[in-house]
Amino acid sequence: MALGDLERSVMDLLWDRPGPHTANEVRDTLAGDLAVTTVLTVLSRLEKKGLVQRDGGRRPHRYGAVSSREDHTVGLLNEVLGSVPDRQAVLARFLGGIGPDEAAAVRRLLED
Amino acid sequence: MALGDLERSVMDLLWDRPGPHTANEVRDTLAGDLAVTTVLTVLSRLEKKGLVQRDGGRRPHRYGAVSSREDHTVGLLNEVLGSVPDRQAVLARFLGGIGPDEAAAVRRLLED
DNA sequence: GACATATTCTACAGCACGTAGAAAAGAAGG
DNA sequence: CCTTCTTTTCTACGTGCTGTAGAATATGTC
Numbered sequence: 001m002a003l004g005d006l007e008r009s010v011m012d013l014l015w016d017r018p019g020p021h022t023a024n025e026v027r028d029t030l031a032g033d034l035a036v037t038t039v040l041t042v043l044s045r046l047e048k049k050g051l052v053q054r055d056g057g058r059r060p061h062r063y064g065a066v067s068s069r070e071d072h073t074v075g076l077l078n079e080v081l082g083s084v085p086d087r088q089a090v091l092a093r094f095l096g097g098i099g100p101d102e103a104a105a106v107r108r109l110l111e112d
Numbered sequence: 113m114a115l116g117d118l119e120r121s122v123m124d125l126l127w128d129r130p131g132p133h134t135a136n137e138v139r140d141t142l143a144g145d146l147a148v149t150t151v152l153t154v155l156s157r158l159e160k161k162g163l164v165q166r167d168g169g170r171r172p173h174r175y176g177a178v179s180s181r182e183d184h185t186v187g188l189l190n191e192v193l194g195s196v197p198d199r200q201a202v203l204a205r206f207l208g209g210i211g212p213d214e215a216a217a218v219r220r221l222l223e224d
Numbered sequence: 225g226a227c228a229t230a231t232t233c234t235a236c237a238g239c240a241c242g243t244a245g246a247a248a249a250g251a252a253g254g
Numbered sequence: 255c256c257t258t259c260t261t262t263t264c265t266a267c268g269t270g271c272t273g274t275a276g277a278a279t280a281t282g283t284c
Contacts, residue, residue: 002114002240003241004240004242005241005242006241006242006243007241008195023262024260024261034242034243035243035244036244036262037244037245037262037263038242038243038244040261040262040263041241041242041243041263042242042243044262044263045240045241056262059249059250059251059260059261059262060260060261060262061261061262069196070196070201070202070204070205071205073192073193073195073196073202073205074202074205074206074209076192077189077192077193077206078206078209080185080188080192081185081189083185084181084182086182087214088214088217090182090189091214091221092221093182093183093185093186094186094189094190095218095221095222096221097186097190102199102200102203103222105200105203106203106207106218106222107219107222109203109204109207110207110215110218110219115272116271116272116273117272118273119272119273135230135231146273146275147275147276148230148231148275149274149275149276150273150274150275152230152231152232153232153273153274154272154274156231157271157272168231170282171230171231171280172229172230172231173230
């Protein structure tokens with residue numbers, strides 16, 4: 001599920017700042033001057049997409065990211081890789097394109 | 113630039129079959145019963161997106177993919193990775209999630 | 225030139241997203 | 255309990271993208 005610009009900004013905010021947030025906090029932290037209802041709409045859509053979870057126990061409700069930015073991004077990577085018949089071939093081209101420093105890092109990451 | 117379902121089908125077709133194709137060939141190969149104009153519209157949009165190139169020398173025009181499916185997909189991967197502040201952290205989680213066989217393949221791919 | 229074929233223009237419906245007002249629901253204080 | 259403030263939900267609209275294709279135009283063939 002692709003994200004729009006504002007949805008993305010909200011997710012970035014939730015990822016960057018720890019803990020659950022109220023809609024008003026999100027609005028105050030976001031750039032620009034949005035209405036709270038706008039933020040609430042976006043948060044609801046993100047919730048429906050499974051990216052945000054809401055604590056609706058007490059008011060105001062608190063919102064937080066369901067998974068980390070890294071896990072979410074890995075999901076995107078696998079989605080992209082799933083759209084292709086030869087995953088290996090793509091990885092080959094990808095690895096061929098990364099710099100030597102990053103290649104070393106990848107090698108290091110594979111020790112386990 | 114994200115692709116719609118039909119756009120994706122057309123790209124898959126151009127990637128799977130070699131050589132440039134006419135709009136009619138594309139239409140005949142695609143599932144469903146689309147009008148040629150539909151196919152032409154999609155091909156034009158894909159051309160505008162830089163994914164398809166057209167040989168408009170003789171009629172009917174011939175269309176082909178600009179880059180391989182693998183190169184295009186690598187571009188998508190890098191786009192996804194570019195949206196994140198810590199690329200390395202995402203790669204770490206990604207590599208942690210792949211199977212041992214694929215990890216071995218990646219290791220092998222890094223020999224060069 | 226008449227006819228067949230191919231391409232471009234124009235158009236529209238559906239959907240996702242940014243955006244927010246109006247209405248409803250809940251809290252808080254007197 | 256009644257009023258008032260805050261928060262949430264409903265509803266709505268403009269825009270841009272995509273699937274879809276007819277109408278109009280251009281090009282090739284005989």
